[in-house]
Amino acid sequence: xKMKRVTAVVLGLxxxxxxxLSSAAGDNWLNLSPRDKERVQRNKDRWERMPPQDKExxxxxxxxxxxxxxxxxxxxxxxxxxxxxRRDRDRGD
Amino acid sequence: MTSxxxxxxxxxxxxxxxxxxxxxxxxxxxxxxxxxxxxxxQSCQRFVDxxxxxxxxxxxxxxxxxxxxxxxxxxTVAKLAKQRERKYWWRDLLAPMRVWxxxxxxxxAIAVLAVGLVLGKGNLPSFTDRSPKNFPLETLSDAKQLEFxxxxxxxxxxxxxxxxDDQKAEPNQSSSLRFVAANV
Numbered sequence: 001x002k003m004k005r006v007t008a009v010v011l012g013l014x015x016x017x018x019x020x021l022s023s024a025a026g027d028n029w030l031n032l033s034p035r036d037k038e039r040v041q042r043n044k045d046r047w048e049r050m051p052p053q054d055k056e057x058x059x060x061x062x063x064x065x066x067x068x069x070x071x072x073x074x075x076x077x078x079x080x081x082x083x084x085x086r087r088d089r090d091r092g093d
Numbered sequence: 094m095t096s097x098x099x100x101x102x103x104x105x106x107x108x109x110x111x112x113x114x115x116x117x118x119x120x121x122x123x124x125x126x127x128x129x130x131x132x133x134x135q136s137c138q139r140f141v142d143x144x145x146x147x148x149x150x151x152x153x154x155x156x157x158x159x160x161x162x163x164x165x166x167x168x169t170v171a172k173l174a175k176q177r178e179r180k181y182w183w184r185d186l187l188a189p190m191r192v193w194x195x196x197x198x199x200x201x202a203i204a205v206l207a208v209g210l211v212l213g214k215g216n217l218p219s220f221t222d223r224s225p226k227n228f229p230l231e232t233l234s235d236a237k238q239l240e241f242x243x244x245x246x247x248x249x250x251x252x253x254x255x256x257x258d259d260q261k262a263e264p265n266q267s268s269s270l271r272f273v274a275a276n277v
Contacts (some may be wrong), residue, residue: 004193008201009199010192011197011201012197012200012201012204013217015202015204015205016204016205016208017200022192028235028236028239029239031245036238036243039242039243040239040242040243041247043217043242043245044242046245047245048244058245058248061248061249061252062241062248062249063246064251065244065251072258075258076247076251076254076255076258077244077247079254079257079258080247080254082249
């Protein structure tokens with residue numbers, strides 16, 4: 001009887017763990033705006049089809065990006081966003 | 094048991110009447126000439142005797158032995174059991190589960206659903222359809238990976254952006270140097 005209870009508790013805890021992991025994953029995704037979701041999806045598809053050398057280059061750029069000081073990252077990000085907005089505006093016109 | 098002894102042939106003109114006579118299905122006026130003929134015709138007498146002897150055996154219903162009824166009962170019970178089995182086939186799938194496992198699984202499933210709904214802020218559609226198509230769970234659960242895919246466009250032009258940032262920083266530096274020099 002005790003063994004059965006232990007099995008039931010372990011099984012329940014495992015399922016709860018899986019549910020919370022899946023929920024956390026979903027939260028990361030849910031917190032993105034529709035535009036960002038679309039971008040992530042598009043880039044993921046592009047990544048799948050990308051040649052290995054391009055992937056490697058992007059990995060290196062990512063490492064460089066992560067090691068940059070925060071103020072520089074913010075400046076670059078801001079500059080990129082501005083350029084994107086300008087491009088979108090021009091495309092709209 | 095029926096006998097294999099053939100009927101003796103009767104006079105052709107009386108044969109049909111003799112059968113009706115045997116069954117008592119003729120009127121009194123018809124009976125008299127038949128009885129007169131029977132008293133003088135031996136072959137017709139034998140024919141009626143054969144009818145008396147053989148017809149009751151032929152009409153007798155067959156009695157089945159007890160073993161037949163036992164087999165019939167067993168077969169019917171087996172057929173009913175098979176039909177019941179077909180109706181509740183899904184019970185076979187649950188058969189290996191212990192009695193306590195079914196309610197335990199049910200409770201755990203409800204608990205997981207409840208926790209999921211709470212974490213999903215009560216938003217059922219977002220809970221059931223929260224992950225995008227063809228997206229591995231590890232990518233979604235890793236915020237870094239999501240960030241990577243989100244900023245992939247920017248990473249592709251990172252060098253150019255850095256150059257622009259450096260160019261912008263240089264005039265600022267030279268102007269601050271000019272400011273320092275002027276003050277000195």
